[in-house]
Amino acid sequence: MWDMDDPxxxxxxxxxxxxxxxxxxxxxxxxxxxxxxxxxxxxxxxxRALVEFTNQYAHLHIVLLPSNGAVHGAWIDTTVDETTKFLxxxxxxxxxxxxxxxxx
Numbered sequence: 001m002w003d004m005d006d007p008x009x010x011x012x013x014x015x016x017x018x019x020x021x022x023x024x025x026x027x028x029x030x031x032x033x034x035x036x037x038x039x040x041x042x043x044x045x046x047x048r049a050l051v052e053f054t055n056q057y058a059h060l061h062i063v064l065l066p067s068n069g070a071v072h073g074a075w076i077d078t079t080v081d082e083t084t085k086f087l088x089x090x091x092x093x094x095x096x097x098x099x100x101x102x103x104x
Contacts (some may be wrong), residue, residue, distance in 0.1 A: 042087055046078070051083050 055077045062075045093104055 023079065032069050038088065038091070047080050047083050047087070050087075051078055051080055054083070 058075045060075075089104060093101075098104065
């Protein structure tokens with residue numbers, strides 16, 4: 001059996017995949033938008049859950065504990081639209097490098 005600590009590289013198993021490694025996209029992706037790919041990972045149900053839990057957390061830790069709130073407990077519930085835009089900006093910030101955060 002091969003072991004990472006084995007000093008003899010000759011007995012290491014060969015990596016022989018059945019196909020070329022990498023992402024496998026369907027051939028019919030023409031006309032697919034960036035939003036379509038975004039929605040594969042962040043479905044409406046996922047974003048709704050994020051919104052629900054974010055608002056619950058804010059209610060417990062900001063509204064009920066005013067000393068933690070920016071304006072003494074002020075909180076406006078977030079929405080699906082706002083959360084979706086926030087996630088999109090976070091992804092954009094990881095993909096597109098800019099001189100400063102204010103450029104987003």
